[in-house]
Amino acid sequence: MEKEISESNPTPLYNQLANLIENKILSGSYQYGEKLPSEGEWMREHDISRVTVRNALQLLVDQGIVEKKQGKGAYVAFPVYKEAFNAGGSFTSAGVTSNKTPTTKILEKEYLNLSEGQQIELGFMASEIISLKRLRNIDYQPVIFEIDYVTKEMAPIIDGLTESDSLIEVLKAKGYQINHFDNVIDVSLATAELAQQLQVEEGTPLLHIKQQVLDASSKLIYFNEQFINSKLYKAAIRSY
Structure with missing residues (x-):
């Protein structure tokens, strides 16, 4: 089975993760307002670094897809x-x-x-x-x-x-x-x-x-x- 995130893919790892999360949101796997898995969970599931996870989440925050709540984690943002x-x-x-x-x-x-x-x-x-x-x-x-x-x-x-x-x-x-x-x-x-x-x-x-x-x-x-x-x-x- 092909890995969802792979270093053999020319797309940067954080972009791959951001695309993966966005697709899960669009497909309904994660609902608006729902809390996303923690940084540690993403790291363990895909064998990637914390920096990669943080960069991916920040990219989604900048796009208005995800919002971070201080001390609580990352959540799926409601569309404006x-x-x-x-x-x-x-x-x-x-x-x-x-x-x-x-x-x-x-x-x-x-x-x-x-x-x-x-x-x-x-x-x-x-x-x-x-x-x-x-x-x-x-x-x-x-x-x-x-x-x-x-x-x-x-x-x-x-x-x-x-x-x-x-x-x-x-x-x-x-x-x-x-x-x-x-x-x-x-x-x-x-x-x-x-x-x-x-x-x-x-x-x-x-x-x-x-x-x-x-x-x-x-x-x-x-x-x-x-x-x-x-x-x-x-x-x-x-x-x-």
Whole structure:
């Protein structure tokens, strides 16, 4: 039986090992998020040096195929998803048009009373609003923790919203004339709640987008807040 990695092969040993690992990932032998064998296991199985193993893993890290977690080892990295510009602000549409499986989990609906400062920050005229927390997944991997803020008049719409619905598309179907979005982009550190939901370490930097969804006269329709694991999900924002 021919060895999987051989010095008689003109391809450098670390490239052979990197190709072997990548092929195992592509074939499904190693799943996304799964821990890979240790350096010692690769060394013993293929009779190669630690330097060869480390070079192979580093090559895969540089290509975004593998990620190293300090003190824990090497893991199969989740593929980075890039949002489509033509999705019209809809997470559901963005996933479907890219042949991915977008799913949403509704976490909590809550009635809030805003302070005057909060009303100014969010852009609401009324103090009584509803917040809707949802977890967004691509191929069943959590990528966005999202909070939508709407007026209490929208309660029937929010109550009827299912996990397969796009809020934007539902509002359009109800006659809301969504025209454009105003975004404020920042970086926030993951709180305990965000870390648990997005499956990251507490304190992990997250892309934080605050978004006003407006009609043609710049009247606020609703306010959207997103905390994005940008290691896995690249948000697309089109400027006009």
